[in-house]
Amino acid sequence: MSDPKPDGTTRIDSDQLRTFVEDVLRSGGVGSEHAERVADGLVRADMRGVSSHGVSRLEVYMKKFEGGGFNPSPEITVTRLGDAVSSVDADDGPGQSAAYAATTEAIELAEECGVGMVSVTNSNHFGTAAYYTERASSADCIGLAMTNVGSDVIPYGGSEPFLGTNPISFSVPTNRSFPITLDMATSVVAMGRIQEGSRREDTEIPADWAVDENGEPTTDPHEAVAVRPLGGPKGYGLGIIVDVLCGVVSGVGTSPDVGPLYDAFDEPMRLGHFVGAIDVSAFRDVAEFKREIDDYVDRLKAIETRDGFDEVMLPGEIEAARLRDQRETGVELGASTVESLRALSEYYDVPFPQ
Template sequence: MSAGPRRVPAAALEAFTTALFRSHGLSPEDAATVARTLVLADLRGVDSHGVLRTGVYLERLKRGLINPTPKVRVLREGPAAALLDGDNGMGPVVATAAMRRVLERARAAGVGAVAVRRGNHYGMAAAYALMALEEDCIGLTLTNGPALVAPWGGTRRFFGTNPLAIAVPAGRERPVVLDMATTVVARGKIIKAAKEGYPIPAGWALDAEGRPTTDAAAALAGTPVPIGGYKGYGLMLVIEVLSAVLAGAAVGPAVGELYDNPRRPQEVGHLFAAIRLEAFGDPGEFKGRMDALIREVREGPRAPGSERIYLPGEIEFETEARLRREGVPVWPALWEELTALGREAGVPFPGEA
């Protein structure tokens, strides 16, 4: 087992990460967008999608597999919907631009939806759903990814972990934010465990022979386990349709690998959507009903051994508030990796001796 993490202030980590991406050809604005998205994931405790991803993003930029200066184009557009070509740009850059366009459509039409082709891994899905809350909208995003999971009854890897995120405004209570992979766990958590040298819980993954494993390295050679068996498979398939088939993006095994010997762009597909509350009634009344729902769920009888009933996103909001005070924990292996990346780019890592 490795030593514990050291803390880095979020602002310092974001500035460092911004400088790294600027050194690899991104504009100041785009570099800041990527860094902000990664550090937000760390702050919310989703460290599998935080600065842990910096190294692989930079490697793909160096190999020419990501376009550092994309020109996102509108291929098709209507009053409430649009299809964008992401021009193989950085995932968070393209996704942020797409969600902004969604919110423009929702302001005008009450609802908005944007599909994206030629995208890349965009990090924590909740980052884009959360943008909708500022506009009194319900936000939604879906994405596909590299083939990792076989369909129910099959043996060939076909689907990605195909996450979805939904953010719902509330009044006095915190928003409800569901951010989940359609596998038991996001692959990034297995990558993190392998990097830090600790086992994964039973039930997360199978090895290359299809056997349950708690060895993170064996799990990376195998496959994550879908949620809910055949129901999880069905959800994966529908997300593949809505994010990739609809957009004309790469599907299944045609999606480029992120980590495993990447040789081509990912060509990922995304879907972003927003529903403006006032299109269906008074936003204040909706938020009041949400508050009532949240309190009724939270205050219900607890199962034996359960100290508290959480709403989706509640742990993440509390973690974010705490880590903004305490700093982002950076584990030793990641600390060494970021320090090395900084030295290579001439950017000192915060706290480097």
Template sequence: MAHKLFTSDELSTFTIKVLEKVGVNAENASLVADTLIQAELRGVESHGVVRLPLYVKRILQGGTKANPCLKKVAEGPATAIIDGDSGMGQIASYHAIKLAMDKARRNGIGAVGVRNSSHFGTAAYYTMVALKEDMIGIALTNSPTVIAPTGGITPLLGNNPWSIAVPAGKYLPIVVDFAISVVARGKIRLAALKNEKIPYGWANDSAGNPTQDPLEALKGAMMPIGGHKGYGMALAIDLLAGVLTGSSFGPWVKNQEDVSSPQNVGHFFVAIDIDKFMPVEDFKNRVDALIERIKSSRLATGCEKIYIPGELEYLCQKERSRKGIPVSQESQQKLSILGKEVGVPFPALS
């Protein structure tokens, strides 16, 4: 289908204006817009502006508060729990990683949980905040159920994305960010939006059979990476992001499409101040040595280069910052409809 290129400023301005039209204050609107545009730039379209219509719908229907009142409900020297007050997950999550970093500066490590939240975008957005201050960032979140336990067909766990970002010296930082399912559920939504088939192995239908139909996949269960190992990872993340934070967990996390109900999603963030363990430059040199060894290793047949996690996203961001962000015709139509509903012309039609 036809794509059109947009600048990040065009998409950001549109997103901010739309959010402000539905009551989100300027600071929160700018933050949420930044998370969506950064996802687009890094090639993670499933977590980009395609999310905006659902975010707006949840605000208008009462499932998400436009301007939540964040509150610390527990705190220790290196730990805290923040109540997200049913706001957009980006708002509480940004405050949480910054608080974790403050605690790490004093204690070497900071861990902050968030309860009563919602979808927070890409996990890497928050771990990369820590990179800016030469810290290691870790982010975990639970999510609505899409993964069945090994041996079952009923989804009882979310795909529970996680990320870790580690600074390097002469090389790009290592940024790992993935969901526990073989692919993010957002990619199946995107395939459904585009009327495209999905590969076998991404998901099963509601009867437990492999399917290429994205609509049937959305009714069934996502396949976890590594089979029983992925199931174990999804469970472990839910124990930290859901059970430990006091949020909902397992099958009790509300679906995002239930737009009139708070999701009560949980997140968990960790910041590590490298300098409390060893000099930062020494650490970066050690990371560089590992990266260099990996990149200089023998290539498999048909491969021209070994990439470090996060490198392809960086290259995509560099290209899209220069050339523009491609937005599919289907997404343009949805955003145009949203713009008309709230009185903000979408750039393609303005």
């Protein structure tokens, strides 16, 4: 672990951080396989620069496990529903375990049928959607993943939260060292960025991010009760589609039916995911497909830049660069996250990375 920088951030070796998170989870009664999957998902989020879905979530996860809201040893079941479709019951376990199992199933279905679609029910928070789509792309599939979450987003034209931030991700395999990955909330910003970032650091938020209890714009993260849909009616519409695929198709219920993450620690969230894989080889020779993708990217990169940009970047390229950097130099964590992890270290008697 590095000494804290002037801004309070600290770098910790990624392998040591992953081991620490696993050990905390196991000490809290989480089964080894699930502890490994959750730890890998959280640490990878931080390594990609998505700290709102990284190890800062470990504290609330442990409260959910300890309180009984998250099942620490679920029996995840996979049921084939047809030639190219399956369902996964998460048994109220961690979303990372359920969505990973769904991704495995989607890839296998795609290898058999060209396309695989998997619905997940009775699940919990699953971290970043890119964690699953990039796994599909590494198997030469175009990956798709989405999830509904609790009501944190006002509908377009409304003043009360109804939709979730309902993120969606796609990953496309390439010959480069990283896939093209779009991973986005269907809201202006993920609520977790306010909860785990701005509130912890006590910093103002942009006026177009969130609204207060009266439905009015606010710059105070502590007064934010809901965020706005991305692009107005466009994000609102996408959020509805994610809710349909994740909540209605799975039968688990839509965003207003999802349980909370940050309180009611004895209650499961009971949300749904939808994961898909498209086997490129079912349509094209994979090598030819990747060559055409590379040519496509080269043409994008050749476009003249403006407004201070050095180059045209691909979706996921910045995150891929951060992943490479933090794999070599350590995972950068904010002061409040380090403080939270140290408290968990003491409570569960797990040595903090040195």
